[in-house]
Amino acid sequence: MHEHRTVVFFINPPNSNDVVSDSGSNEVIVANGAQHTDWANFPHLGILSLASYVDSFPSFEASYIDGVLYPLDVIVATIREHASRTLAVCLSAITANYESAIRIARAVKVLDARISVVMGNDHFTALSREILEHHGELIDCGFVGNEVYTGLRDYLRDQQQNQAHGIYPGSIRWQSGRIVADPAIREDINRVVEYALIDRTLPHSCTYGRNFTLRLGRRIFEVTGRMVQKGIPVEIGRGCIKFSGDDACSFCSIQYGGMWKNELPSERAWSVIHAAWKAGYDYLYVTADELPLTFARLILAMAESRPDWWVALPSDERPVLVGYARADGMEREHVLQAMLDIGFRILFVGVDAGAQQSLQALNKPLRNKDPIAAARKMYEANRRALANARKYGVAIKAGFVLGHAGMNEALLEENVATYIEFLAAGRDVIISADIELLSPEPGSKDFRYLSRPDEADAIADSLGLRISARSLRDDIASRYRDIDIFDRETAIEDYIRALMPELTKARLAAARDHVRAACVRYGIVIGDSL
Known part of the structure; x- marks a missing residue:
């Protein structure tokens, strides 16, 4: 060349x-x-x-x-x-x-x-x-x-x-x-981020900023009292505690490669935050897949080493940090306090399911010899998340997933009722909510349930839930072997046909819209076209 x-x-x-x-x-x-x-x-x-x-x-x-x-x-x-x-x-x-x-x-x-x-x-x-x-x-x-x-x-x-x-x-x-x-090698997290590239070839920043303000700016101010103007993702750690045992949630399609966890030392993490703040960003979206359980050591170290530039800023001028937390991670109060001390004001909390059996089906609890007890513990942690948020002055961006292997009408109704109860109880601390139908993405357990009927049989048997007849699932699975392109809408519908025989895509979409309508009633932001 x-x-x-x-x-x-x-x-x-x-x-x-x-x-x-x-x-x-x-x-x-x-x-x-x-x-x-x-x-x-x-x-x-x-x-x-x-x-x-x-x-x-x-x-x-x-x-x-x-x-x-x-x-x-x-x-x-x-x-x-x-x-x-x-x-x-x-x-x-x-x-x-x-x-x-x-x-x-x-x-x-x-x-x-x-x-x-x-x-x-x-x-x-x-x-x-x-x-x-x-x-x-x-x-x-x-x-x-x-x-x-x-x-x-x-x-x-x-x-x-x-x-x-x-x-x-x-x-x-x-x-x-x-x-x-060629095998991958271990690498440090990249710290070289040139923000000028965002608009070098085509303008992007104005549209990002306008969308951020229209969607979230006012609601963030209402719940946190902070007026933020401009958001950017930053990376100081990468990974999730669930990856440590190759035990991701069923819907998770993150392909983390050879390192289940990677993080910067605390001083370098602070330098990443400083660089973003100097570039004019005041809402920093920390992209680690889970923070308080996975990166407790980093968070505690950062709280012990707050830099002079950050300490010198008035509290209402410091960058607002936003990150992911499991509800059971919010139970670790010393870590939650440290997150508050370094500027975290908003946490993305994947509530994901409202019924204990649904949490188990989504493989949401941490691995435990007693999966039923683990699901019960996760369910209780979800319910306590709002109280923990209030206690430490953090707001929540909530995530819910509708659908899983073996979901039936009774479980759907229980999940929807629990979601709406959670939203009503948390209207003072919940900024926004994303309610999504489960999409079986390649790399996830749910994609394997769709394309490998034996694995679907195993999960259904372990849960005691009904899925469709093997002949139908074999036929559907054959469409997803050795392919690289497929329509996601069709895949969602096929997953429902194969693994949720009591339900339809239209029924799940109606349930989602019912939860979204509750968000609107409570003043909680949902996503829509701008």
């Missing part, structure tokens, strides 16, 4: 439903990203972090594009404008946007086949071999898991120098007629 190619695009593709949906269809749509309360409110940390890292090397010029804000034609037109100088297009593929990613890859190869197409993120990690089998002519290299920075840098350098057969940690690709994979 000619030496003057230096541009590397990092793209979060548009939601595939926005690109390929039939606008005239009367189908019940439940996988609508715009109905999530944080949809299009913040920059995409994954592509921003990778773009910043690559841009820090003088031989590369990174470009950031978020397809949540820009449609496919604008993205392709922007690549076309820079095609003669473009070395690679890197695509962040989750299940919701994977089909769009393939469309971008195809367009890039039509523009200039010499441009390398690189893919990563959860969908690619979960289905990397299927994707390369089906689309090897479009995807030159892919990366699995999270520890991909060194490998990507080395791959881009070799591409720039027309060397194509090196070792690139974390990569998987076709080579000499076969798929080869």
Whole structure:
């Protein structure tokens, strides 16, 4: 490849439903990203972090594009404008946007086949071999898991120098007629984030800021008394306590790679927060998958080492930190106090289910010899979460999941009633709520229940819940083997047919809308198109 190619695009593709949906269809749509309360409110940390890292090397010029804000034609037109100088297009593929990613890859190869197409993120990690089998002519290299920075840098350098057969940690690709994979290596969390990249190629910041203000700004002020203007995700730790035993919640499709937990030392964590604050961000969304149980040591260390710049700020000018917490994590009062001491004012709490049996079906409790007792403990922790939030002066962003293997009408009604009871009791501390139908994403246990009937039998037997006849589940499962593209709406409907025979997608959607209506009554923000 000619030496003057230096541009590397990092793209979060548009939601595939926005690109390929039939606008005239009367189908019940439940996988609508715009109905999530944080949809299009913040920059995409994954592509921003990778773009910043690559841009820090003088031989590369990174470009950031978020397809949540820009449609496919604008993205392709922007690549076309820079095609003669473009070395690679890197695509962040989750299940919701994977089909769009393939469309971008195809367009890039039509523009200039010499441009390398690189893919990563959860969908690619979960289905990397299927994707390369089906689309090897479009995807030159892919990366699995999270520890991909060194490998990507080395791959881009070799591409720039027309060397194509090196070792690139974390990569998987076709080579000499076969798929080869290079093992990942342990890496520190990237601390190089260049916020100017957000608007370098296309303007993003104004739209993020407007959406954030319209959706959440007023409600955050009502509940916390803080007026915040501008949000950004920051990474100081990565992982979840559930990953330590490879025991993720059933719906979780996060592909964490070779390191179930990774964190910065406390002083470096504070430097990440300082850099974001200096860049004008006052609402910092800490992306770790769970904080008080997984990163207690880091949080306590940060509380003991608050830097001078932070201490000198008046309390109402310090950045507001926002992060994830399990309800049982909120029981650790010394950690919750430390979180408060370093600026956490809002916690995302995945309540997820209201019935004990549903919590067990979603594999929500921590692993325990007595799963029924563990589910009861988790249920009680969910109920105490509101009291703990009030005691420590933190607000809650609540998450609920509707559906699981074996859910029936009685369990659905119990979950909905419990959700509404929780919302009513917490209207003074709950900022927003996201109520989603379970989507069986590749990499999750629920996808395995859909595509591997033996595993569905095992979970149903352990719960004592009924699922559909084996013949129907075998037929449905056959549609999800060895494929890389499928319609999420159809997958949700197939999951319901296979694993919730008493229910329908329309019934679950109506239940979701009932809970969303309760949120509106109580003044709790829900996601909607802006």
